[in-house]
Amino acid sequence: DQQVKQNSPSLSVQEGRISILNCDYTNSMFDYFLWYKKYPAEGPTFLISISSIKDKNEDGRFTVFLNKSAKHLSLHIVPSQPGDSAVYFCAASRARFGNEKLTFGTGTRLTIIP
Amino acid sequence: DAGVIQSPRHEVTEMGQEVTLRCKPISGHDYLFWYRQTMMRGLELLIYFNNNVPIDDSGMPEDRFSAKMPNASFSTLKIQPSEPRDSAVYFCASSLGSGLYNEQFFGPGTRLTVL
Numbered sequence A: 001d002q003q004v005k006q007n008s009p010s011l012s013v014q015e016g017r018i019s020i021l022n023c024d025y026t027n028s029m030f031d032y033f034l035w036y037k038k039y040p041a042e043g044p045t046f047l048i049s050i051s052s053i054k055d056k057n058e059d060g061r062f063t064v065f066l067n068k069s070a071k072h073l074s075l076h077i078v079p080s081q082p083g084d085s086a087v088y089f090c091a092a093s094r095a096r097f098g099n100e101k102l103t104f105g106t107g108t109r110l111t112i113i114p
Numbered sequence B: 001d002a003g004v005i006q007s008p009r010h011e012v013t014e015m016g017q018e019v020t021l022r023c024k025p026i027s028g029h030d031y032l033f034w035y036r037q038t039m040m041r042g043l044e045l046l047i048y049f050n051n052n053v054p055i056d057d058s059g060m061p062e063d064r065f066s067a068k069m070p071n072a073s074f075s076t077l078k079i080q081p082s083e084p085r086d087s088a089v090y091f092c093a094s095s096l097g098s099g100l101y102n103e104q105f106f107g108p109g110t111r112l113t114v115l
Helices: none
Strands: A010-014 A019-025 A031-038 A045-053 A056-057 A060-065 A072-077 A086-093 A106-114 B005-007 B010-013 B019-024 B031-038 B042-050 B053-055 B067-070 B074-079 B086-096 B109-113
Touching: A010 A019, A019 A031, A019 A106, A019 B086, A031 A060, A045 A056, A045 A060, A045 A072, A072 A086, A086 B042, B005 B086, B010 B019, B019 B086, B019 B109, B031 B074, B042 B067, B042 B074, B053 B067, B074 B086
Parallel strands: A010 A106, B010 B109
Antiparallel strands: A019 A072, A031 A045, A031 A086, A056 A060, A060 A072, A086 A106, B005 B019, B019 B074, B031 B042, B031 B086, B042 B053, B067 B074, B086 B109
């Protein structure tokens, strides 16, 4: 039972355009959400996060939006750069409950076309 | 800081053999996590430790899998006997403390192939 879903296995975007990666979750107890980025032959690295008390968090070119009623979050990258080509994982946790577990999605492979 | 260290980086073995994966967390981190990455299921949490004590092993797929953390700087994940369906990339991650800031630092992974 996949509680965190990334329904697009891959996405291609032109350099300079906006990349939008989507993530859906089913567990309403999740209250903290993270995006991790993974390059080939490396481990995932933390990118950006958002608490359920917010609906938006921005860090430079990266913005994460959270729609709690729809149980949906998205990561916007603008403008997209070739170095953004990677696999992006969405993750969720029950941080308020002191739960250290992260539940990850299956990932979306983003390719930025020069 | 060296980051999370995993060994070996690649492991090829035959079905039925024992496989041991190793992890050295970041010094001072008190949480250690073992994940498995597959195309179908993404990153799955297998087990995690707090201060060397296993907290949740509900993700361990079968009794063939076991994990230990004898001290704060070393952990192993063992598969005995291994099967072809165990082929995956196994990641170790560590973090400092719990609560809202659950940033986990991942190692480079071990790619396991069971023939």
